[in-house]
Amino acid sequence: MDFHQRQKTDNIFRKIFKIAGLLIIGILGGIFLMLMYNSIAFFLHFKPADFLTDTQWNPGNTSHAEFGILPLLVSTCLVTAGAMILAIPLGICTAAFLSEFASKRLQTILKPIIEMLAAIPSVAIGFLGIVIVGPGIAKLFGIQSGLNALNGSVLLAIMSLPTIITVAEDAIHAVPLSYREGSYALGANRWATLFKITLPAALPGLIAAIMLGMGRALGETMTVLMATGNVAAFPKGFLNSVKTITATIAIEMGEVPYQTTHYFALFAIAAVLFIITLAVNLLGESAINKVRKFQ
């Protein structure tokens, strides 16, 4: 190939990669604009203040439809918080065990199994919730139906565990051996080294793991739709049925007439979800930067 030809192919490939990069930005921007456009259409019909303060989500009431996001938002937050309370300690302890204590043999068995957990479709996890976890919860607490927030939290915890474990394990594994040796050489035992040196050093990665797991839990739709009972009312606790933002959109989008207030309302709650996930990511990002200063 002569020089000009080489320069030409070089240029072509450069353009292809540039287009690929721009395409991603374009898609993200497009989704954002679509959400915003439809949300604005909604707020032309419905007062933003009512949207944020109304305590009822009752779009079917034709005479007086109510679109208060609060019960949905609280449901989403409750289920996600429950999932994280279960998944963060379990996930990080598993990651620490895998990286620091498990034998090579056990690692080669456990790691693929954990990754396989991520491959289970969310519908199948939903089945698990209806058939096993839900009835189990009902029996344990002596209530009629196990389709409630707790059920959703347990299932979401199961679903976010593989993400949290895999990312956290990588982060712990990446902590330089020299930190650990330094700690052992000072007479620290395994536990002190793990909790005071290795885990703090891995903190940026652990935060990333938690954020990714939380993103998964916030956005998960099918499982919570199947397992949480879908009652759009303020939950009083983990044993109440809830209807998350994602489940609401999935259930109602199929039935809603095109370009009605209700239709636009679903975009508005999707936009809120988008903003929450964005905020979670930014918070995680800033936490990571704060910790990085020490490394």
Next chain:
Amino acid sequence: MTNNKKLSTEGLNLYFSEKHILKDVAIGIPQNKITALIGPSGCGKTTLLRTFNRLHDLLDYVKITGKVMIDDTNIYDPKISAVEIRKRIGMVFQKPNPFPKNIYDNIAYGLKVNNTDPYRIPQLVEQSLRESFLWDEVKDELKKPAIQLSGGQQQRLCIARAVALRPEVILMDEPCSALDPFSSLKIEDLIRELRKSYTVVIVTHNMQQAQRLSDYTAFMYLGQLIEFGTTKEIFNNPQHDLTKNYVTGHFG
């Protein structure tokens, strides 16, 4: 050698899986002296150093036979925990490895894990920083991340961290190899100071450093201890041809 032996080995053999790394090493390291371990790369000097504080325990493919003693205690006695040994034998590594914490916590950590009275920690941190000639440079910024110190300062911090625990022995694995000559000299001054209170064993590739610094020198080659004596004897009147070739730079 009429000195008290602080550390000693007898018939020490060490294997990495099948590979024979240390071959029948017998050495007696005198108390309150600086002993240099020299020899070409791969001769086992770092491996020997790490047997003294049981750092090989972290690796499951290492097998050790023979005796390794500190005073009259067998370091590998199953009844003695590695933690106990490492309290008595501190270590400074080749590359400065401060923890990802601030300067103060880097030293306080070792004290905390060894159950030092919390009220005494600030005083001990200051004392060990003074002993490592670092206090005047960092006294106003003890909360600064240790990683922001220069390489030489980081290494002195690592020495301060080891000294804070008042060990009996300090092991040093090429502590100056990652530093510029000026920082190296500062560390050497510090090591000379340490001799007053500690037994120091230092691995070095730098012949001048070994001569400047150490009272005794051990020359190792291919996992064997070839010759051990006062630094003067080893450098001026080596008994063994291998030693002679190595210290005069005519090796290989």
